[in-house]
Amino acid sequence: MALERWFRRNRPSKKEDDNSPAGLWLKCDSCGAQIYRKDLVANSYVCPECSHHHRVPADARVAMLADEGTFEVWSGLIEAQDALEFVDTQAYPERLTKARQKVGRPDAILTGGALLDGQPVALVVMDFSFLGGSMGSVVGEEIASATERAAAEGRTLIAVTSSGGARMQEGALSLMQMAKTTVALEALSRAHLPYISVLTDPTTGGVTASFATLGDVIFAEPGALISFAGPRVIQQTIRQDLPAGFQRSEFLLQKGMVDDVVDRRELRARIADVINLLRSGLAQPEEEEALRVAAL
């Protein structure tokens, strides 16, 4: 522990010691340490004390992955409709309005083009702070169109997921986003472009059961909850305690479901390596054919 950090840690004022986004200090969920927010941010939102991976705002995630100044936003031009006129304890449009005000974007997704270590990528970053990162029509459309655009522009697709699953307020339309995002990946495959997905805490339900787990390479962040059904649902089903570490990244690595659990501070470098390797294969037969034809 750096002395500076230790020094800071010993003087949190009561006022600063809160967990609001603006607070200067916060308490690590995992080890309970008081952390100076700037240190957390500087350390990729990883606790400097215990390495717990805290959630990352979508913009910060982009900043961690994209080469500086290269990110061009694609998403944000569409917003949800209330096709079902869905009302529970609150009407869906109200929930949307509040979320938009809080988060400052139309829905739970941020996409765009960028370079990553000099290589062209499309970034798809889910935003858990917007209605739990739930996937409705807008999230599905943004992912599908970013995927198709990546295919058209020769970019590797990088998806960073965090989501509670499908957005109930859009009913079956939200369910269909699982199929929509999945079929779009076909465009990428036809262009022989890689898709790397990064599963972060939490990734559950319909997102896990569609595009999130279809990466050519799948990385997971340490300790992330990644599941189809939520732990509470399973507990109710089986009526017994879940084993320690169940549905966490490390468990899934052992079960063969992810390629590796990667510390966030190494994530960019690991992704860059994989892109480099996957994109330097032999020429595709159709490319060879084109070369042959061109040579005639």
Next chain:
Amino acid sequence: MALERWFRRNRPSKKEDDNSPAGLWLKCDSCGAQIYRKDLVANSYVCPECSHHHRVPADARVAMLADEGTFEVWSGLIEAQDALEFVDTQAYPERLTKARQKVGRPDAILTGGALLDGQPVALVVMDFSFLGGSMGSVVGEEIASATERAAAEGRTLIAVTSSGGARMQEGALSLMQMAKTTVALEALSRAHLPYISVLTDPTTGGVTASFATLGDVIFAEPGALISFAGPRVIQQTIRQDLPAGFQRSEFLLQKGMVDDVVDRRELRARIADVINLLRSGLAQPEEEEALRVAAL
């Protein structure tokens, strides 16, 4: 139990009560009943008392599957070489000579073309009585060439397996028959022809780990031992008793490894059904293309 059979069972003479191939009577391995050999044969070598599936000579197997008078033998024109000059307690050529004399064919395999319920098939039947149905160069070559011939002649391939595995006396050459028989199946796939494999007691080792388990549809006979490693080897490895029914057909059905366990007396009809269904799909695109071209 038919009265006639019961009556016969009560008068085995000492002379007849033996298990030699020529014996009129034999004792069922499974239920211990004295069975009149002709009854066993008439019942597809299934014990009339307990339905235990006894082993079937290769010729009898062909007779059970092929429409009468349609079987044309393909195999039998090649025989093994002693490429390794293999000698254990006996030289390989001596073993071969004895087996040939006993079984009356050059090696542990019988192949040929036939109709099965009117449909063109290639039959590949392994002969366990020839050195335990072990797969050496001859078995591999007969299977591979029958497979390719089936592809060329538009026949469904039906393999009835029973084998102790690879033939040690041919060393790595026997190992390579696993690859040889497997690659030959590609010829069949390219011709969009089905391959149905029937696993009978016992099918183990290199045969199970190659063409035997690559059927588009896999049937197993009741109670057959089907495994990669032999039960004794596993017992030595894990140093505990194997669970009841382990590595038997019914166990494998439960484990998802075979499409069904089929009583031998229904086998022909089941195979005919499957061929019928698999061979009546839509026209293959290249066929459609050919039709289009022909129409121009």
Next chain:
Amino acid sequence: MSLPFEKPIEDLEAKIRDMRAYAAEQEIDLASEVEALQDRLDRLKRDTYENLTRWQRVQVARAAGRPTGLDYLQRTFDDFTELHGDRTLGDDPAVVTGLARLAGTSVIVIAQQKGRDTKENIHRNFGMSHPSGYRKAMRMFDLADKFRLPVIALIDTPGAYPGLAAEEQGQAWVIAESIRRMSQLTVPAISVVIGEGGSGGALAIGVANRVLILENAIYSVISPESCAAILWRDAGEAEKAAEALRLTARDLIALEVVDRVVDEPLGGAHNDPAGAMALVKQALVEELAFLASMSPEQLLESRYKRFRVLGRFQAVAAA
């Protein structure tokens, strides 16, 4: 056995039976009275079934006696031959697969199977698949492509099973893979929601060229009970959730989630299984004939487009 809202219908049916019995016993002619009652019964049935609430449709979709996957396989199709196992993890009884003929056309069938009684329900895990079930379906997709057999998938599940082993074996992974694999089929694929289309577990075999739904079947992102438990914090509010979720055949055709609603006989499929299955058969034959003329490329492309366009959104208003 009957559903709560069917009580008036049952009462009237009982009354007609009584009147007929009485007429026979007394040897008097009550034909016109019976006829009048019969008319009333028909109107009552029609009124009742045309105006079912969404929650009532949920009950019909789950009703005992409603034909299940295996009923269709054995009666709507000919020569059904079951193929077991996924060649990987096991053989999931909650999904029944195999080869069959539909009015002479050879097809691959995949059916989610609930039990028809308690014992079978336990055996079939109430129609809730484990990963092995989806792997079995994917094996069938491979066979379908290889032998150019159209795929018919019958959807009827509360959802994929949420259990320990299912998670360990990658339930989310196989559902995602099954969605992708089905979308890549080079042969015609038709899915029919015959009862309950529960979430991702249903969609896994629902990525077809044509998605049909029975008149009283439902298809939803979440069960009304679970939705109520989450949004209303009270599973008892399932009726409200069912309304909100727009999960009936009529809703789904309006949302373009399904392509065709197959009528059920008056009174629902559970009151006339044979009639319902005949209507499904007819619809399938028509759909299959329609798709048979399409090339593999056209099938792929139209399936891609069908699912690519789903959803409702609008341009953000300029600030």
Next chain:
Amino acid sequence: MSLPFEKPIEDLEAKIRDMRAYAAEQEIDLASEVEALQDRLDRLKRDTYENLTRWQRVQVARAAGRPTGLDYLQRTFDDFTELHGDRTLGDDPAVVTGLARLAGTSVIVIAQQKGRDTKENIHRNFGMSHPSGYRKAMRMFDLADKFRLPVIALIDTPGAYPGLAAEEQGQAWVIAESIRRMSQLTVPAISVVIGEGGSGGALAIGVANRVLILENAIYSVISPESCAAILWRDAGEAEKAAEALRLTARDLIALEVVDRVVDEPLGGAHNDPAGAMALVKQALVEELAFLASMSPEQLLESRYKRFRVLGRFQAVAAA
């Protein structure tokens, strides 16, 4: 640590060391004596290693200190990045897979991995794969085809694991599938037997366009011990079995089971790991360059033919 037949070599080496030490200590010139001994040592090594019995080769192939799969991945290749898991059953430590570069060419690598000490041996199950290991390899074959990355498979296993779970999960099935899947690769594939090529478990990743074997590696249908136990009914007769099985590199090239023998430094790879790995690298680079010019169709076709022709038989003499 040294092998039994290496004793005379070790003794002579010790003698040379002693003489050098003595010369230094006494400040006398024994250079010509040392040189003579050194010549004798070289001759002895050469004689010993050129005339190893088959059983002695088995011992060299299994020797401690011989480079394992991971040693190659870390030193023969650059930028090795491991990819874990089969997305189905688990992540088998007995097979290590991933992406890497070989002299600048991006490739998929699949290596069977024995342990380098007891602890690792237990972790790696002595290099004996479960079905999950073969499924992981097959996932790599898929990646290789999709991104057109040549496949390099390093074989070093006593065999596929013969255990309860392995049988339950279809050990035979996955080996068969892996053989088939590898034979269908549309990219160049090279297998190298670096130590022990044990039966079907080795062949599962051995269906390559070019199959290489190290000078002192072995490749056999069965281990000498098991063969002896079956045919001689005495595992102690392994030496005889090793002779009979013709399992050395020289034997296999004569039988056309392998395409190329890669020399080891004098004294075997275990006495000079770096030297051995350099020779393997050179061979791989040459082979890869040779295969790079072939089209997918040519690769498929030549792989088909290579395995289709294997075996020795003759026409039955006319009766």
